Each structure stands twice: as C-alpha cells, then as structure tokens.
Amino acid sequence: MSFLNVSNITSCYEEKKAVDNVSFAIDEGDYLCIIGENGSGKSTLMKIILGLIKADIGKIEFSNNKRPQIGYLPQQTNVAKDFPANVGEVVLSGCINKRRHLLFYNKAERMLAMENMQKLNILDLKNKSYNELSFGQQRRALIARALCAADKLIVLDEPMNGLDAITTKELYELIENLNRGGMTVIMISHDLDNVLSYANKVLYMDSKLVFFGEKEGYLKTSYKLTNSKYCVEVNNAI
Amino acid sequence: MPFELIPVYLKFTFIWRAIIVGLLTSLCAGLIGVNLVLKRYSMIGDGLSHVGFGILAITVVIGLPPLQTAIPIILIVAFLLLRLRENSKTKGDAAIALISVSALAIGVTTFSLTSGMNSDMSNYMFGSILTLTESDLYVCIVTSTIVLLVYVLFYAKNFALTFDSDFAKASGVRVDLYNLFTALMTALIVVVGMRMMGAMLISGLIIFPPLTAIRLFKSYKMVAIASGVLSTICFIIGILASFVLSTPVGASVIITNLCVFCLCLIIGYMKILIKKHNRRLRM
Secondary structure (H helix, E strand, O other), X not given: OOOEEEEEEEEEEOOEEEEEEEEEEEOOOOEEEEEOOOOOOHHHHHHHHHOOOOOOEEEEEEHHHOOOOEEEEOOOOOOOOOOOOEHHHHHHHHHHHHOOOOOOOOHHHHHHHHHHHHHXXXXXXXXXXXXXXXXXXXXXXXXXXXXXXXXXXXXXXXXXXXXXXXXXXXXXXXXXXXXXXXXXXXXXXXXXXXXXHHOOEEEEEEOEEEEEEEHHHHHHOOOOOOOHHHHHHHHHHO | OOOOHHHHHOOOHHHHHHHHHHHHHHHHXXXXXXXXXXXXXXXXXXXXXXXXXXXXXXXXXXXXXXXXHHHHHHHHHHHHHHHHHHHOHHHHHHHHXXXXXXXXXXXXXXXXXHOOOOHHHHXXXXXXXXXXXXXXXXXXHHHHHHHHHHHHHOHHHHHHHHHOHHHHHHOOOOHHHHHHHHHHHHHHHHHHHHHHHOOOOHHHHHHHHHHHHHHHOOOHHHHHHHHHHHHHHHHHHHHHHHHHHOOOHHHHHHHHHHHHHHHHHHHHHHHHHHHHHHHHHHO
C-alpha cells in the first residue's frame, strides 16, 4: 500500500466546490509539488490531508493506518500581535507530537529545537520575541518548528513566501537533503522554476485534478498554468 | 491609618481561611488567565461568574450546599459556552452576553422573591470573607490542586495550541479536548473564587494579572510565572488594604490589580521612550 492514499476527496465551501473529486497516491520518500492558480483549492486539499478540515466526501489513508508525525508549515498564522512567545518556545513547540506523556520537553527535544534553529540561521534570535521579528524571520522560525515536528512527512504551504533569494536557495537544499534522507515532502508552491528541479511528482489542480504524475510526464503535457509568468517559466524549464 | 488592625485581624481563623482560599484562587486564576486572555476567551470567564451567581442564588434559596451544587452545574455551562463560541464567532459572543445577563436577572429575582435584596445577595455579588465556611476551604484546596496539576501537566500542549491551534491539530494534539479542559478549569476557579471576590469581580482576577504580565515579559513562560506571582502579590496587598480601610476584599484586590496594571503600562511607555531617545542619540 502506498504511503498516502487520497481517494475521491470533495470539499465544498459555501456551495462552491473547493476540491472536486481528487484522488491520488504517493509513496514514502516522494517529493510532491502541488500547483495551481490562486483559489484552486490547494490549501484546502492540504488541510484535509492534515486533518484540519473534514472532507465532505472521500477519505485519506496513511500506510498501516497509522498517521505519521507530520511537520506542517501553514501559509499564514494569525498569531495575536501581543502574543508573548520567544523564538525558542515557538520552535520547541514543534516537538509537541513527541510529548505523548504530558509534562515538559526533555533534553533530546531541546537539542532538536536547537539543531533546527541552527539549520535556519535563527539560533541567535532564540530569546527574541516572535512578534518583533521580520516576516522572513518569522517564516524561518515556523519552518524550524515544522522540522521539529516532521518525522516521515513534511507538509509546506508556500514555504518560500517572503524569504530572500539566499534563504530560499538554502531552504530548497535543506528540504532536498531531508527528502534524500527518506522524508516525504508535500509542497504547495508558485515557484515552479525551482520546485520542478527538486520534486519528483507534480499535482496540478483547479478544484478538479488536472494532472497528477511524475515530473517528467508533467513537463511533456500541455497542462500548463495559464498565468503567463508561469508559462514562461515552465517553457524555460523544458 | 489603623495599621495596628492587621495583627488583630490575623488572630481570627476565618481571616486565615480567607487568605488561604484567596492565595490559591489568585494563583490559579493568574495562570489559567494567561491562556484565556491569549485565546480571546476572557468573556467566558465573565459569563461563567454571572451564571455562577444565578446558580448560587437558587441553591441558597433551596437550601443546598452552595459550592458542591454549583460546581457540577457550572462545569456543564462552561462546556456549553465553549461550544457556543466555537460555532459562530460573532453570534457566540452575543450569546455569552445574553446568558450572562439572564443568569444575573434570575439570581437577583430569586433573591428578591425569597429573602429580599439583603446582605446575602450583596455578599454573592461583591464577595465577603465572612461567607467562607470550613467546607468551602476544603473544596477550594481540592479544586486548586486539580487546576494547578492540570495546568502544569498540559503546559506544553497549552502553549502549542494557544499559539497556533492549526499546527497543534496537524501534530495530532486533540485541540477540542484541551480547550474543554481550559473552560472547565476556568469554571472551577470562578465558582471557588466567587464567594470571596464576588460574582461581579472574579473575572478581574483572571484578566488583570496576565494583561499586566504581558506588558512586562516577552516569553510565554515568564508571562505565566509573572502572572501567577503578580496575582498572589496583588491579593495580599488588596486584602491587607481591605482590613485597614474596611473596604470589601474583592473590590480592594481588583483595585490593587488595576494600580499595578497602570504602573506597568507607564513603565512600558517609559521604556519605549528611552529606547527612542537612545536611538536618536546614536544617530
């Protein structure tokens, strides 16, 4: 059985079908990129996979019927402006799924949080207030948190939003390394140019599933994002 | 001012009872309050205290033991209020206000139909240390121990889901369950603290300390600790002031909290001004 099996998912948002009968399956170690225009139901599909929204029809199955520990990077968080939390606390909270037995975090989890802060170059911000950071720094903290939580699967909703070119490149390399180490990656992205050089599978949706398959297959098809900018990028990639 | 009254007061057992109940309640309220305020649940605390007043009024009239009867009922109400809030955000707010004023009206009417608008009612509305019995003390010790234990055990989960409930949910934390726990703990604190602080004032004990602590510290852990500590300190100052000035305990404690809050607000602004000034100097 495949690692993640998505079958016949339909989800409505006020009469409109945000996700319309989408089915696909990925294996362990896959790097799936979900693409589509704004409002094509990408984030909704992702939230259904994560269990944040219940689908109206269809089901999500993980191999062995056991939900893996998932690292999730939301597209945006609505953290209150005066929320008192420093970067260390935010990143450490990614270890929450390892806390089966309540109480506080242990040494191994603290080390993991430190490592991931190091990876994203935010170790020196450890004691800074989360709300006083720039947007890019906040994103990096949230990515570090997702890395703490990820065991076999990491789910990223437009991870490169608001990051500078250098960080973006570093992050792509970081994710590629994780993927080589066996981590399954699901990513929503508009940055086709880059993503297509890393991902091995592509899912293109417009509420309905337009294309799902190997990256090579996608590049040969005529299903291209209609947005002219992306068309150019795809053509360049080919 | 008659400061020499303080040692005289401290000779009475009922005063010590009040101090123990007050300290435990303030500590719990300060800690739980951080989550309530950050989750935008402050209204639930207020609503619960009014509902508690209504329930206590009825128990007094029927002649049931007030706390023991009120606790299970108010736990159910807490659960319902949480549901209301989750279902629809704007209507939920209005619904909580409706329930809270209705309970208040029912309580006042019950009092006036039976014993009349007497000191009993005033005690429940604005609190009185004289109403605390020995069994109240035991109920308070048990409930605050439960609340403190739950708080410490769920500290990590509470932070994760208060900060970002979507992430917590995706990580497999049962968010609904922990929200329910928070509402239930609030209900316990509200009922226990109401006898002394009064139904009208108890929510201040939950809201003030965290708001003050947020002004002072930047990390969640420090805010939680500071909120608990501030809450107990304000209680001690408040109750001593009430002895000296012969004012109601509840109101004195809230006024102390208000003063400390204003002080922290001013300190906060001063800090910003000094920072700006220093930056200008550097330029």
